[in-house]
Amino acid sequence: MKQICRMDEWKVIEDKLHPGDNRLAESLMSIGNGQMGMRGNFEETYSGDTHQGTYVGGIYYPDKTRVGWWKNGYPEYFAKVLNAPNVTGVRVFADDEELDLHTWKVHEFKRELNMKHGYLYREFDVTSPEGKHIKGKVTRFFSIIDASIIAIKYEVTSEDFEGKITFQPYMDGDVRNEDANYDEDFWMPVHHEADKEQAVLTMRTRKTEFDVSAAMTNQLVGQETKVEDVVNKEEYVDQKHTASIKPGGKVSFYKYVAVTTSRYFNKNELADEAKKQVAKAADSGFTFLFKQQMEAWERRWNHADVTIGGDTSAQQGIRYNIFQLYNTYTGEDALLNIGPKGFTGEKYGGSTYWDTEAYCLPFYLGTADSSIARNLLIYRYRHLEKAKENAAKLGMEGALYPMVTMNGEESHNEWEITFEEIHRNGAIAHAIWNYVNYTGDTSYLPEYGFEVLAEISRYWASRVNYNPRKGKYIILGVTGPNEYENNVNNNWHTNRMAAWTLEYTLSVALYLERNHQKRFVELKSKLGLKEDDFDHWKDIIEHMYYPVDEQLGVYLQQDGFLDKDLIRVADLDEKHLPLNQNWSWDRILRSCFIKQADVLQSMYFLNHRFTLEEKKNNFDFYEPMTVHESSLSPCVHSIIAAEIGYEEKAYEMYLRTARLDLDNYNNDTEDGLHITSMAGSWLSIVHGFAGMRVEKGELHFKPFIPKAWGDYSFKINFRGHLIKVSVNHQQVVITQEEGSDFAIFINGEEKQLPAEGNITI
Amino acid sequence: MKQICRMDEWKVIEDKLHPGDNRLAESLMSIGNGQMGMRGNFEETYSGDTHQGTYVGGIYYPDKTRVGWWKNGYPEYFAKVLNAPNVTGVRVFADDEELDLHTWKVHEFKRELNMKHGYLYREFDVTSPEGKHIKGKVTRFFSIIDASIIAIKYEVTSEDFEGKITFQPYMDGDVRNEDANYDEDFWMPVHHEADKEQAVLTMRTRKTEFDVSAAMTNQLVGQETKVEDVVNKEEYVDQKHTASIKPGGKVSFYKYVAVTTSRYFNKNELADEAKKQVAKAADSGFTFLFKQQMEAWERRWNHADVTIGGDTSAQQGIRYNIFQLYNTYTGEDALLNIGPKGFTGEKYGGSTYWDTEAYCLPFYLGTADSSIARNLLIYRYRHLEKAKENAAKLGMEGALYPMVTMNGEESHNEWEITFEEIHRNGAIAHAIWNYVNYTGDTSYLPEYGFEVLAEISRYWASRVNYNPRKGKYIILGVTGPNEYENNVNNNWHTNRMAAWTLEYTLSVALYLERNHQKRFVELKSKLGLKEDDFDHWKDIIEHMYYPVDEQLGVYLQQDGFLDKDLIRVADLDEKHLPLNQNWSWDRILRSCFIKQADVLQSMYFLNHRFTLEEKKNNFDFYEPMTVHESSLSPCVHSIIAAEIGYEEKAYEMYLRTARLDLDNYNNDTEDGLHITSMAGSWLSIVHGFAGMRVEKGELHFKPFIPKAWGDYSFKINFRGHLIKVSVNHQQVVITQEEGSDFAIFINGEEKQLPAEGNITI
Structure with missing residues (x-):
C-alpha cells in the first residue's frame, strides 16, 4: 500500500515528483477516451524511470505463445493490444539545454488528473544544470467529442532566462511492448511525411496488418516564432519551433494530433483523413476544444456521478x-x-x-x-x-x-x-x-x-x-x-x-x-x-x-x-x-x-x-x-x-x-x-x-448508509427513467429527473414515483 | 513405427543412407561408456540433416526456466547436461574436394552398431562430384576400460583416384544445445594449444564453471604422409594430415582423444592430464585398445546377456x-x-x-x-x-x-x-x-x-x-x-x-x-x-x-x-x-x-x-x-x-x-x-x-516361455552367486556358475542348487 497522491473530491494530485514511483504515478494519471489512451507520461524527454505507453483500441498483435511445457490445445498466439507510436512527445530546449525533469533541479512540481473535466495538467518550476530558471504548465486531453483527437497546450514562462526556447514536437513509431514474449518489434513503417505545417506517420502492425496513422499540427505563440527545421524519416517525424523569450516572458505551444486507423478507414485514405481531422482541430483551436471537453465530461458526470x-x-x-x-x-x-x-x-x-x-x-x-x-x-x-x-x-x-x-x-x-x-x-x-x-x-x-x-x-x-x-x-x-x-x-x-x-x-x-x-x-x-x-x-x-x-x-x-x-x-x-x-x-x-x-x-x-x-x-x-x-x-x-x-x-x-x-x-x-x-x-x-435490484421488470431498493459517511447519492438510467437516489442517516430520497410516473419498490413496498417528483422515506 | 535397421542378433545394421531419417539413425547408433557418449554422427562433414551431439556425464548448466505463467515455488533454472565440444570430427578431402555423403554419390553405405564388442562401424563407397571414386571404413569406440578415451580408425581406399588425401581432425568448442531455452551459448573458452603432435582444447561451462579438456593425437599411415598445417584458435583446434594415394591404394588414419573434466581433476592439471592420457592411448595403439574393448564387452555380456x-x-x-x-x-x-x-x-x-x-x-x-x-x-x-x-x-x-x-x-x-x-x-x-x-x-x-x-x-x-x-x-x-x-x-x-x-x-x-x-x-x-x-x-x-x-x-x-x-x-x-x-x-x-x-x-x-x-x-x-x-x-x-x-x-x-x-x-x-x-x-x-522374486532373502522363480520363442536364458548376480536361468518349452534349467550351494524356490518348491551344478525341471 502506497499513497502518492493528495485527496481531493474531483482531482488526483501529485504534489511532487516521485522518481522512484514514476511508473505508479504514470498509471494513476492515465487518460483516454474509450478509443485510445495513454499513461501519464511527460511530453518532454524524461531520462528517469518511465514506461512510455500509448494504446489504440482494437489494434493488436498475435504474439507467439511462450510456454514451459506445451499441452495439446494451447493457442499458438496471445493477441495483445500494442504499445502504439508515441504521438504526444514534445522535446523542449532552453537554448541548447534540453528540459529533463530527471536532471534539472525541480523546485516545484505538480501533476494533476482533473476527473471533473477530463484532462491531465502539470506544472513545474525548474532550473537547468547551467542555471536557466523556467516554469512550465502543460495541459493534455483525449477528446471525448471527437475520439481521434489529442490536444496539448505547453506553456513556458521564464524567470531569469533570456534566449531561445525550442519546442520539438515529434511522433515516433519505433516502440516496443515491454511484455513482448520474444522481444520482437511489432510495427513496420508504411508512410511518413513532414513539412512546416503538418507531419504524418503511418505504421502497420506485423501479421495483423492494422494501419495506424497520426497527423500533427503545431502552433507556437510568442516572440520571433518560426519553424526552423523538419525531420522526415522512416518511423519518425518532427518539427522544430523556436521563439525568443526574456525574463518574465511567456511562450505557449499547442500540439494537435489526430489518430486514424484502418479499423475505420481505408488504408489509402488513412493519412489524408488524419491530416483532415487534425487541420479541423487546429482550426477550432485549443480553447474551444478544451471547453467542449469540459462540458462533455460535465454532461457525463451528470448521469454517472x-x-x-x-x-x-x-x-x-x-x-x-x-x-x-x-x-x-x-x-x-x-x-x-x-x-x-x-x-x-x-x-x-x-x-x-x-x-x-x-x-x-x-x-x-x-x-x-x-x-x-x-x-x-x-x-x-x-x-x-x-x-x-x-x-x-x-x-x-x-x-x-x-x-x-x-x-x-x-x-x-x-x-x-x-x-x-x-x-x-x-x-x-x-x-x-x-x-x-x-x-x-x-x-x-x-x-x-x-x-x-x-x-x-x-x-x-x-x-x-x-x-x-x-x-x-x-x-x-x-x-x-x-x-x-x-x-x-x-x-x-x-x-x-x-x-x-x-x-x-x-x-x-x-x-x-x-x-x-x-x-x-x-x-x-x-x-x-x-x-x-x-x-x-x-x-x-x-x-x-x-x-x-x-x-x-x-x-x-x-x-x-x-x-x-x-x-x-x-x-x-x-x-x-x-x-x-x-x-x-x-x-x-x-x-x-x-x-x-x-x-x-x-x-x-x-x-x-x-x-x-x-x-x-x-x-x-x-x-x-x-x-x-x-x-x-x-x-x-x-x-x-x-x-x-x-x-x-x-x-x-x-x-x-x-x-x-x-x-x-x-x-x-x-x-x-x-x-x-x-x-x-x-x-x-x-x-x-442501496440494494438495487430489478425483478420482473420492476425496480427495487433497500438502502442503508455506512456509518462513516454523511450521505451518498447516485443516478441510474432505467427503462427511460433517470433516477437519483440520495441516502443519508435520516432519509432516502428518490427523485425522478427524467421520465414519466412509474412504480418502484423501496424495502419491498411499492411506491409511485412521479415524473420530475420524488419520494422521501 | 519405422524400422530403418536390419535384424541381427548382435548388431544394429543400417544398410543404406537415410537422409530423411538421419537423426533417427544417429540416435540408434549412439555409443558411450557410462562417463560420456555420443550420437552416431559421422566423423567427416555431413551437410544433410544431422544432430551433432556429444555428452559428458555430470557436466551441466542451469538453463533459465522458460514458463508461460509463473507459479510460486517454481525453480529458476533447469539444469541440463550440455552438448559438449565436438571432439570426434575429422574432415576428409580428396585433393580439394571435401568428402560429404550428402553431396557425393553414394554407391554403398553401411552403418553398424556392434553390440557384442561395443563399437560403431561404417563403410561407404562413394564418388565425388568431380568423379573421384573412393571407399571408406570407419571404426569408433568409447573405451570402457579407460572411460576418458575415444579411438577412431578411418581407412580410405582409392578405386580410381590418384592424388592427395587429407585428414583434418579437429576439436570444436563452439557448440549449442538445440533445446536451450533462450538460445544461449553455454560454454566459454579457457585454453587451446595445437602443434603437429598434439592439440588440446579446454572449455568451461558458464555459471557452473565445469572445465572439460580434450586432447587429441592423430596418426596417418600411408604414402608420403606429413602434417601440413595446424590451426590453433580460441574454441577450435585442428591438424592437417596428408598422404598420397593411387588407385587400389589405402591410407589409414587414427584419431585418439582423451577427455578429462574438472569433476575428477584440478583445473590447472586438466589439459596436461588429457595430454598424458591421449599419449598413453596412442602409444598403446588402436589395435591393442580395440582388442581390450572387445574383450571387456565380452566379459560384460557374460554376466548381462x-x-x-x-x-x-x-x-x-x-x-x-x-x-x-x-x-x-x-x-x-x-x-x-x-x-x-x-x-x-x-x-x-x-x-x-x-x-x-x-x-x-x-x-x-x-x-x-x-x-x-x-x-x-x-x-x-x-x-x-x-x-x-x-x-x-x-x-x-x-x-x-x-x-x-x-x-x-x-x-x-x-x-x-x-x-x-x-x-x-x-x-x-x-x-x-x-x-x-x-x-x-x-x-x-x-x-x-x-x-x-x-x-x-x-x-x-x-x-x-x-x-x-x-x-x-x-x-x-x-x-x-x-x-x-x-x-x-x-x-x-x-x-x-x-x-x-x-x-x-x-x-x-x-x-x-x-x-x-x-x-x-x-x-x-x-x-x-x-x-x-x-x-x-x-x-x-x-x-x-x-x-x-x-x-x-x-x-x-x-x-x-x-x-x-x-x-x-x-x-x-x-x-x-x-x-x-x-x-x-x-x-x-x-x-x-x-x-x-x-x-x-x-x-x-x-x-x-x-x-x-x-x-x-x-x-x-x-x-x-x-x-x-x-x-x-x-x-x-x-x-x-x-x-x-x-x-x-x-x-x-x-x-x-x-x-x-x-x-x-x-x-x-x-x-x-x-x-x-x-x-x-x-x-x-x-x-x-521367469517370475523372479526375492522374499525373505530367498530367490524364487516361476518361469514360463512365450509361445513365439524357442528358448530364453539370462544370468543374474545374487548374493555372491552367479546363476543362469535357461527356459524352453520342455524344461527349466538353473545353473550356478559361481558361488556355493544354496536353496532356491521354483514354482514355490524349495530346491538345493549345488555349486557349479544345476537343477532341471
Whole structure:
C-alpha cells in the first residue's frame, strides 16, 4: 500500500515528483477516451524511470505463445493490444539545454488528473544544470467529442532566462511492448511525411496488418516564432519551433494530433483523413476544444456521478473508478471491449475476460444508454463462430467462449484456466439475461441472444457426463471462479450456471415460439436444433448434480471440499498473506482458502433464486475462508453482505476495492490500473448499500448508509427513467429527473414515483 | 513405427543412407561408456540433416526456466547436461574436394552398431562430384576400460583416384544445445594449444564453471604422409594430415582423444592430464585398445546377456536395451545417474527421474556388482540436504526429492508435476528396501539409508491431513504415476507408498535399535527424532485412508474415480490414439484413460503385500483402460500379467517396449533413445516371464516361455552367486556358475542348487 497522491473530491494530485514511483504515478494519471489512451507520461524527454505507453483500441498483435511445457490445445498466439507510436512527445530546449525533469533541479512540481473535466495538467518550476530558471504548465486531453483527437497546450514562462526556447514536437513509431514474449518489434513503417505545417506517420502492425496513422499540427505563440527545421524519416517525424523569450516572458505551444486507423478507414485514405481531422482541430483551436471537453465530461458526470458526503477519500475513490471506466470504454464500437488494464499498461494484453460480463456490464447498464451494454453483448455475438471452433478444438459441441481474447480466439495458455475455467460461458449467457431483465429489450433475443444461448447450452450439454451410479449429470475437471482450486469435480457454481443457462435458453425458446414464431423456425433451422436437444436439456436440468452438505446447510464449492482442513483466514498467521506471494501453488490448492467468490458468485448472478437464509448460511461458511486475492472478490461479498444485513462487513469489503489503485493496495498499480474491478465499487454502492435490484421488470431498493459517511447519492438510467437516489442517516430520497410516473419498490413496498417528483422515506 | 535397421542378433545394421531419417539413425547408433557418449554422427562433414551431439556425464548448466505463467515455488533454472565440444570430427578431402555423403554419390553405405564388442562401424563407397571414386571404413569406440578415451580408425581406399588425401581432425568448442531455452551459448573458452603432435582444447561451462579438456593425437599411415598445417584458435583446434594415394591404394588414419573434466581433476592439471592420457592411448595403439574393448564387452555380456532363441527380432531388442543401459551408466561414480535419454539426445536434459529407482535399479541389481546399485542409492543420499530445502520451500517438513534433477535441486516447472507428483518420494524409499532385500546388505541402513527414510517419512507425516469426518489421514492434491490425472485427492498409490514408507522406516528403526544401538542413538540425535515422531507415524499407518470399491473388489486410483465414464481403450475409435496427440489436456484428465501403471505400480513395488486375487481384480479393472502412453507402462503390466497367469498379455506388453527405439514405435527416437524404459524389457523377462522374486532373502522363480520363442536364458548376480536361468518349452534349467550351494524356490518348491551344478525341471 502506497499513497502518492493528495485527496481531493474531483482531482488526483501529485504534489511532487516521485522518481522512484514514476511508473505508479504514470498509471494513476492515465487518460483516454474509450478509443485510445495513454499513461501519464511527460511530453518532454524524461531520462528517469518511465514506461512510455500509448494504446489504440482494437489494434493488436498475435504474439507467439511462450510456454514451459506445451499441452495439446494451447493457442499458438496471445493477441495483445500494442504499445502504439508515441504521438504526444514534445522535446523542449532552453537554448541548447534540453528540459529533463530527471536532471534539472525541480523546485516545484505538480501533476494533476482533473476527473471533473477530463484532462491531465502539470506544472513545474525548474532550473537547468547551467542555471536557466523556467516554469512550465502543460495541459493534455483525449477528446471525448471527437475520439481521434489529442490536444496539448505547453506553456513556458521564464524567470531569469533570456534566449531561445525550442519546442520539438515529434511522433515516433519505433516502440516496443515491454511484455513482448520474444522481444520482437511489432510495427513496420508504411508512410511518413513532414513539412512546416503538418507531419504524418503511418505504421502497420506485423501479421495483423492494422494501419495506424497520426497527423500533427503545431502552433507556437510568442516572440520571433518560426519553424526552423523538419525531420522526415522512416518511423519518425518532427518539427522544430523556436521563439525568443526574456525574463518574465511567456511562450505557449499547442500540439494537435489526430489518430486514424484502418479499423475505420481505408488504408489509402488513412493519412489524408488524419491530416483532415487534425487541420479541423487546429482550426477550432485549443480553447474551444478544451471547453467542449469540459462540458462533455460535465454532461457525463451528470448521469454517472456518485456523491459521497463526509468522506473525501471515498468520494475521490468512486469518482476515480468511474472516470477510468469511461476512459476505457464508451460503448460506441461493438468490436471493442474492456481490457483489465484498459489503456494504462500492457499486462493481460488489453484482452477481454469474463470480467466484462460479470462486473462491467451492470455498471454500464446503470449509468449509460442501453445501447452501450447491448454493444458489449454484440461483441460476443460476433465471436460466436470462433467460440464454436474453440469448443470443437476441445472435442465438444456448441460454443465455448475463450477465457482471454481479442478477436474471438483463445489467447491464454494455462490448461487449468484455458480448458477448465468454463464457468465463463455461464457469465456470458447470464449477461444476456441481465441485459434483457434490466432494459426490457426483448428484441435482443430473436436478433442475437438466442443463438448465443443455444450454442452455449449445446456446449454444456456435451460437457456434462451422466453418471449412472449417482443417477445424475456431473461436470468433471473444471476450475471455478475461485482459481485457488484447479481441476475439481462438480464445482457448484459451474454446475449451477450450466443448468441455469439451459433453463434460460429453454425459456427464451418458449418466448420466441410464442412471440416470434417465424424467426424461431428460422433460428432452429439455422442452428440445427431439434426437439431432442430441448428434451436432453430438460433432462440435464432435472438431474443435475449439486454438491451440498445438509447438516451445514451449505452448497459445497466442489466434490470433497469438506475433506480440507477448514481454517478461517483470521486464524492464519499474517506472515502467510497474501498466499499467492508466500505459498507454493500446491499448498494453495490443498487449502480451503478461497481467492474470490465462487458459491457466492452464483448467489450474486442468480440473486433472485436464493433465500436470504441460503445467502446467509453460505456467506457465513465461505467468507471467513476467503482471502480476496482477486480484485473482483470484495464487491460480490459486499453486495451479499449488504443484502443479509451485515452492514459493517459490506463496508469493509467496499473499502478493499474502492481505492485499490489510488492506494496501490496490491503493490502492482505501476503495471497499470485494475479497470474491470473498478466497476465493483460502483456495484457495491448501488447493488450493495442501496440494494438495487430489478425483478420482473420492476425496480427495487433497500438502502442503508455506512456509518462513516454523511450521505451518498447516485443516478441510474432505467427503462427511460433517470433516477437519483440520495441516502443519508435520516432519509432516502428518490427523485425522478427524467421520465414519466412509474412504480418502484423501496424495502419491498411499492411506491409511485412521479415524473420530475420524488419520494422521501 | 519405422524400422530403418536390419535384424541381427548382435548388431544394429543400417544398410543404406537415410537422409530423411538421419537423426533417427544417429540416435540408434549412439555409443558411450557410462562417463560420456555420443550420437552416431559421422566423423567427416555431413551437410544433410544431422544432430551433432556429444555428452559428458555430470557436466551441466542451469538453463533459465522458460514458463508461460509463473507459479510460486517454481525453480529458476533447469539444469541440463550440455552438448559438449565436438571432439570426434575429422574432415576428409580428396585433393580439394571435401568428402560429404550428402553431396557425393553414394554407391554403398553401411552403418553398424556392434553390440557384442561395443563399437560403431561404417563403410561407404562413394564418388565425388568431380568423379573421384573412393571407399571408406570407419571404426569408433568409447573405451570402457579407460572411460576418458575415444579411438577412431578411418581407412580410405582409392578405386580410381590418384592424388592427395587429407585428414583434418579437429576439436570444436563452439557448440549449442538445440533445446536451450533462450538460445544461449553455454560454454566459454579457457585454453587451446595445437602443434603437429598434439592439440588440446579446454572449455568451461558458464555459471557452473565445469572445465572439460580434450586432447587429441592423430596418426596417418600411408604414402608420403606429413602434417601440413595446424590451426590453433580460441574454441577450435585442428591438424592437417596428408598422404598420397593411387588407385587400389589405402591410407589409414587414427584419431585418439582423451577427455578429462574438472569433476575428477584440478583445473590447472586438466589439459596436461588429457595430454598424458591421449599419449598413453596412442602409444598403446588402436589395435591393442580395440582388442581390450572387445574383450571387456565380452566379459560384460557374460554376466548381462539375455538370449532368446527362435526370434532374432526379440534377441536384437533385448541386447540393444542392455547395451544402451551400460553405455549410459556403469555405476562407478555415485554422482552420476541415468538420464531418460542417456548420452543420445538433449530432451529431458539428461536429468534424473524416479525412473532410476523404479526401473533401472532392479536391472543393475540383477546384472552387476551390488556396489553399482548402492551407488545409485548414495546419489540420493548426497542430495538429502537439497531435498530438505525443497520440502521447506513448499512449506513441508522432512525431505521431498525433486521430480527432475541434476545436482539435487528441482529443475521441473509444471505445478501438477513439480509440486504434486510426490509419489516419487515413495519410489526413492522403496529403492532402499529393494536394494537391502535383494543384496542382504543391511550395512547400508545405519550408514546412509535410515537418514533418507526418516526424512522422507517426516515429509509424508507433514503432507497428510487428518480428516475428522472420515477419522482418517488423507492426502490431497497429488498427481500419481498416471500423469493423465492431475491434482487429485487420495491417489491410492501415493497413500499406499506413504504409509509403506512409514512402516518400513519404523521397521528399520527397530532393526537399528536392536543391532546398531550406538549408531541409532547418534542418528536420532542428528535427525532430531523423538518418540512422538514414531507414534505419529504409527497413527498415520493405522488410520491412512485408502479409496476402495468393495463391490468391484478394486482399489480406487483416487477419490471419485468411479464418477468417470468407464470405457475400455479397445472400445475407443483408433483415430483418438495416442490421446496425447489427439485430445486436449482437460479431455484426457476427465477421461478414465490411464497413461501408465498407477494402482498397479504399488502392486509391482509391494508385490509381496497383495494376493493374486487382488492383483487379478485390479489388473482386470485397470489394464483395459490403460493406453500405455508412457514407455514405463508396459513392463509393469507385463510382470503382473505374467504373475496372474495372463501369459499372452504379458508377452503383448513385453513387445511394446522391447523394440521401442529400434522400431521407432513412438515416432520420437530421433530426439534420443528411451534409456530408462529399456530396463523394462529386461524386467519383463526376468521378473515377468521367469517370475523372479526375492522374499525373505530367498530367490524364487516361476518361469514360463512365450509361445513365439524357442528358448530364453539370462544370468543374474545374487548374493555372491552367479546363476543362469535357461527356459524352453520342455524344461527349466538353473545353473550356478559361481558361488556355493544354496536353496532356491521354483514354482514355490524349495530346491538345493549345488555349486557349479544345476537343477532341471
